[in-house]
Amino acid sequence: MELKRGIPVSPGVAIATALVVETEGVRIQRRTVDKSLVATEIDHLRIALTKASADARENQNAISAKLGKQYGAIFAAHALLIDDPELVREIEQMIAQKNYSAEYAVSLVMRRHAKALESMNQPIFSTRSSDILDIEKSILKHLVGEQGDPLQNLQEPVVILAHDLTPSQTANLNPKMVYAFATEAGGKASHTAIMAGVLEIPAVVGLGRFLTQVSGGDEVIVDGNRGIVIVNPDPETRERYLVLQKQSVSFARRLDELRDLPAATKDGTRTLLMGNIEFPQEGPHCTDRGADGVGLYRTEFLYLNKTSEPDENEQYEAYLAVLRAMGPGKPVVIRTMDLGADKLFQVGDNHPHEKNPSLGVRSIRLCLRNLAMFKTQLRAILRASPFGDVRIMFPMVSTLMELRQCKMILADVKEELEEEGYAYNRKLPVGTMIEVPSAALMAEEMAKEVNFFSIGTNDLIQYTLAADRTNENVASLYNAGDPAVVRLIDRVIQAAFKHSIEVCVCGEMSGDPIYTMLLLGLGLRQLSMTPQNIPEIKKIIRSITIEEAKQVAQEAKRFETARDVNNYLREQTRRILPEVVVN
Template sequence: MLQGIAASPGIVIGKAFLMEDEELCLVQKEISKEDAKKEVIRFREAISKTRAEMIATQEKIYKTLGKEYARLSDAYLLILEDPLITRDVIKKIAEGVNAEYALFRILEKVIHSFEMIDDEYFRERKHDIQDVGKKILRHLLGKERRVLADITSESVIVAHNLTPADTISMRENLVKGFTTDIGGRTSHTAIVAQGLEIPAVVGLRNITGQAREGDVIIVDGNQGIVIVNPTAEMLENYRREQEIQLAQIRELEKLRDLPAQTTDSHRVTIAANIDNPEEVKSVLSHGAEGIGLYRTEFLYFNRSTLPTEDEHYENYRRVAQKMLPYSVIIRTIDLGGDKLSHLGLEGITVENNPFLGLRAIRLCLKYPSIFKTQLRGILRASAEGRIRLMYPMISGIYELRAANKILEETKDELRREGKKFDENIEVGAMIEVPSAALTADLIAREADFLSIGTNDLIQYTLAVDRVNENVASLYEPLHLAILRLLKTVVDASHNAGKWVGMCGEMAADTNFTMVLVGIGLNEFSVSPAQVPKIKKIIRNISLLEAKALVTEILNSTEREVIIQKIKRREFKGTNI
């Protein structure tokens, strides 16, 4: 049994199809000045062939998944077009070495610099550079990689890594799941796999060394587990699990158009979180009542310039129109300055602790021109649908006021230009910093709604990095400090006559649903696939009992006691 990273949910059992990376034989050759010119021509021709290959892949992704997924290939094209890499390779060739070796040495240097980056998203981009480099090398060497078109029966892919070009071929080539040695949740392959709804586990380190062609493989994309050549008992257990999941999916589909209402008629809203416009289809098909968190960071990734006002407007307008009559909550940019420095942002320095540094609303307040561009796009789109606006990482009332001041300035500009927008657009604040939670009463007076971001709130409150395996066990959503903070925020919001939602992972965990209903949460915002699961729990509990449970656990001091109290309240048929 191998433990990796769950990249795309679902369980699949199939035979292994190995996409082994053939060792590209690189020999350093000394060449003359005359031959160096020929090597440069060979190198440029290889780049041209690689570019044509990538554009063809991008067009295929566009036709299959849409514009936003197609933009994932932009990163590959940007790497290919990087003048620094091209210049350095040509310089290396001029030193008297062949094109293959020159490219290898320059890529080695660039990849090493990426390995030094702390941020996971940008560190993962080293794999993109490796993929682009291998494509160019194959064209230089005249070698082809085994492709998914070679598959003739249902299979599970086993590879060191998969490019978007590999992944996009999966649906039509009998691929039921895939596993890779490297990669993370933010890798392009993982994102595309989620869009195609193919079970996947990545970051297995050495699955290519463990599996052979034709081996039976179980891929558990829910738990991040892969089993090579399972026992008869394991196969039976997982097949049973597959049947259970299929039955649950069919059962949950019946709830799609039913309200999220407790047995004593208390109504709760279940909305969905999305990362890009292409996910709207999934939001609607799973029965969500709106979008409670529209993350807008995708607009800033894989590009060399900042997104324009029109790009913001078009992306938000499309989502708002498709979601009518439901509302869409758009969160303004939640990135650190380090992630925007490559877009020409001046004055950005390396921070020792970027999670506590210049990011989210702090970045927007320091660079109001970037903030205003996004606000203009959001406001213009608000004339096309029911849009709400939300600021991330508000730490106190002063930041909310400063952000609203810029918002009002932006509204004035649009009025003078005669551009339409919703004059009464609702503005909310994310509560994900302890200082904001403790002053939620002040924030709630001036915000139209509050949304609790539990991922950061728990980390900041408990001083725990949830991805650090040495302290991950201390990341406890049921910690009394967290439960008390949640109650404080909800009560403050209700006392101000405002509603409060939650868009962190805690909202999506069915173990906590009853507690959150009892605390008084008005809206759950979760991944689209989780919507019917949360709805089923809510439809099987009563508000009265949920409140009684919260009273009990708030008076408990032992974690085990709290867990037992929650387990005793489990209802038949609510375990998903």
């Protein structure tokens, strides 16, 4: 059994036979042609370019229809790059002067450009080498013929393992046969990762070199919830994941059963289960599962892969898209930009190198230093507010001063909109995330300043235990069941109660079944999670009484180690609902 950790970019788990795809470029032999054939070779090139460009346009239309216009636009750029007069000139020159074959000239020129872009070392461009590979392949397809695309016409379910997948390969995957994919390269912001999320194919990227340890036909598990890939699992692990997978396969049925039932306990206590989303297209993922709203709408996608700041109208449209999908009366909590400075076009390059980015200028700290950008986002959110139950939330607030500053800027923006005659919800609920221990400790004071809290457990755990869970040497310290974390959460909930404000948990903890009873028992009535987890959590809630949950929480609070807390919670969860798989 071999376990690798990467970056989870699309949730879900799958276990299937591995299909290893060679995508590290098309291998083209160096070939020269006779001088008399140069003109013919150039003709071939031109025809291939025309066809490849037509393919890209066709892809643009197909993907636009399937996933939305902005994803189609990726292929419009491909077409523009293929039609490029400079590119044609460059390749033709190589054929004419060196008598290279058209395919060899194409591959040389593309490799040169890919290298040049990579060496530029700008995050905006470095994720783009897969786009160039995509273009190269589409041209070569018309010169040397299709090299038998292994991803099409799959006869049996597979897990795809590759160095990297191009955006068009991903967009055209068949989710019925491709249970999941995992790649060595890639990051959270790559086009490939974005497509996987929209298609709901579980995916893990950025695994680093591992393909040499796998052969086609090996059994592989991809856990897109935790960012784990397991090759040739041992029987116990295999069993565990088979049950998990079965659950997601029989998911459609369970979903229908549960969708229209309320998330209420046996004694009738109503809870709100909401979805965490990243892209406007994910709104339907929430409604399909009967979500009570969107508890966390991450807005980072608006800022990633951009050469410039997203303008107000672009943001406004993205917010409206989710409001439309959710319908009236369902809360949509929009979180302001939560990125590190290194990920941002504007400040990225002149930003001083940070030794410790997760403790540096990021998220709200970055927004408060880039007021023009921050205000643009606040304007867009406010302008969307009359069209639904919009709420605004500030991430990574660590002091009361920061929170007050945010509110002041929000007030400024409201005044601006007032003067310009825009409509907005004057009572727009304002919340803060509690994800830094200092904020959790100051929750009483914070509660006086806002309408709601949202506890971001992912960061809260990381900062409380000072452990990065992607670092395998300390990952075991990172634990939602740690008594220190449980006590902080308890404290935040009590502060919210005392000041009669709403409180929600929006970290991964809320989608993990073993913590459901604990969280309810501590007093939470709102949970926001990956939409795919909603049915399972709802099932647990509908199987317990509040009294039971309270007892579980009381008991869990008495333990002194994360291990004891987790063992106890696992046991209780199994007792309530034996068919739920607990990890």
